[in-house]
Amino acid sequence: MNLPPLVQSFVLHFGEMGSRWGINRTVGQIYALLFVSPAPVCAEEIAESLGISRSNVSMSLRELQAWNLVILKHKPDDRRDFFTTPEDVWQILRTLAEERKKREVDPTLSVLREILMQRPASDAERHAQQRMSEMHTLIEQLTHWYEDVKQLETERLATLLSLGAKVTKLLEAKDRVVSLGRSRRPNPANKS
Amino acid sequence: MNLPPLVQSFVLHFGEMGSRWGINRTVGQIYALLFVSPAPVCAEEIAESLGISRSNVSMSLRELQAWNLVILKHKPDDRRDFFTTPEDVWQILRTLAEERKKREVDPTLSVLREILMQRPASDAERHAQQRMSEMHTLIEQLTHWYEDVKQLETERLATLLSLGAKVTKLLEAKDRVVSLGRSRRPNPANKS
DNA sequence: TAGTGATTTCAGAAATTTCTGAAATCACAG
DNA sequence: CTGTGATTTCAGAAATTTCTGAAATCACTA
Numbered sequence: 001m002n003l004p005p006l007v008q009s010f011v012l013h014f015g016e017m018g019s020r021w022g023i024n025r026t027v028g029q030i031y032a033l034l035f036v037s038p039a040p041v042c043a044e045e046i047a048e049s050l051g052i053s054r055s056n057v058s059m060s061l062r063e064l065q066a067w068n069l070v071i072l073k074h075k076p077d078d079r080r081d082f083f084t085t086p087e088d089v090w091q092i093l094r095t096l097a098e099e100r101k102k103r104e105v106d107p108t109l110s111v112l113r114e115i116l117m118q119r120p121a122s123d124a125e126r127h128a129q130q131r132m133s134e135m136h137t138l139i140e141q142l143t144h145w146y147e148d149v150k151q152l153e154t155e156r157l158a159t160l161l162s163l164g165a166k167v168t169k170l171l172e173a174k175d176r177v178v179s180l181g182r183s184r185r186p187n188p189a190n191k192s
Numbered sequence: 193m194n195l196p197p198l199v200q201s202f203v204l205h206f207g208e209m210g211s212r213w214g215i216n217r218t219v220g221q222i223y224a225l226l227f228v229s230p231a232p233v234c235a236e237e238i239a240e241s242l243g244i245s246r247s248n249v250s251m252s253l254r255e256l257q258a259w260n261l262v263i264l265k266h267k268p269d270d271r272r273d274f275f276t277t278p279e280d281v282w283q284i285l286r287t288l289a290e291e292r293k294k295r296e297v298d299p300t301l302s303v304l305r306e307i308l309m310q311r312p313a314s315d316a317e318r319h320a321q322q323r324m325s326e327m328h329t330l331i332e333q334l335t336h337w338y339e340d341v342k343q344l345e346t347e348r349l350a351t352l353l354s355l356g357a358k359v360t361k362l363l364e365a366k367d368r369v370v371s372l373g374r375s376r377r378p379n380p381a382n383k384s
Numbered sequence: 385t386a387g388t389g390a391t392t393t394c395a396g397a398a399a400t401t402t403c404t405g406a407a408a409t410c411a412c413a414g
Numbered sequence: 415c416t417g418t419g420a421t422t423t424c425a426g427a428a429a430t431t432t433c434t435g436a437a438a439t440c441a442c443t444a
Contacts, residue, residue, distance in 0.1 A: 216432065216433095245434050247436095248433050
């Protein structure tokens, strides 16, 4: 590996974290490299910089593309592919959230739904379904919230973030002054 | 594996998802089993139910304990350890969030901080630092928000969730009526 | 203290994942 | 069509992770 020290630390860290993030070392390293590079990088250069085989780079880039985490660029009169990450870190966050949801949450949601459709054949199964239904409800609440806030423009999202828990204060105040009545969504609970 | 069909589907699914969640199959299966069991389960029974070795159960339970995801129980006049998950799914969610943050976010934050302390020795490093600083700022914003909302009681948290993006509507309304001025936290940006 | 059963440890086996080099494919230019 | 360089594929090698059985440890009782 042949990189400026600062970049190297970052790249190595992303590599090590890879396993915890559910991606592998090389994928993590490549992503880190692209993220801090001032200009798009071609596969050959990635392989050299990280000291890994050309074919490994190819497969890892494919993986990153499946995650929508890299952008493909071209230079005039150059047949090679060059890769970057999006400029905007908020955009990166959105993509990451979307893809993780797709891979880590949605499949579970659909398995839960499927199981909850079935008739329990024993007390054990009845109890298990009850628990799964609690889990299902919670995940649905979370994903509804997510679907909702992901529509927000970055500016508003940032505002919301920086307010943090303080919104509840505002809500209380509001409730006290205007009696809006319950504005909470009715809870769809277990009837999916 | 010898379980009621409904439970078995659930357990198998959690096992398969294991790798995506950054835990392994056995750990996932054990957790799923405990989650839906009507009463605490002992290690021997886990091993039998899942058809895995006793020692594997021991190590996996250790892992789950490191995550604070299981509770140890005892029966009078029985030396064995019995295991469950917390009843409250919200509590489980909080633990999960906390532990994932600890493992997946905090280390990166501290590496970023460390790198950002150093003097760049070239243009490449200067640019890399600029990017890392953007990432650092974003992660800090997210973790601040998280530290903030995790203090909320479950009731309030649920309310907040169900409101979703609608809070911004309220904020706009509020802003229009009362001129509270900027209540956003000053952005600590790159000076860590 | 010796005996019993629960639990943990850990070296190596088994399984899985990651990585490589060689060959195949592809896209384009002459 | 042929040659050239970029890219992908893929079988097997290498590395890593997971799992097991046997032995060790531990906690308690008689």
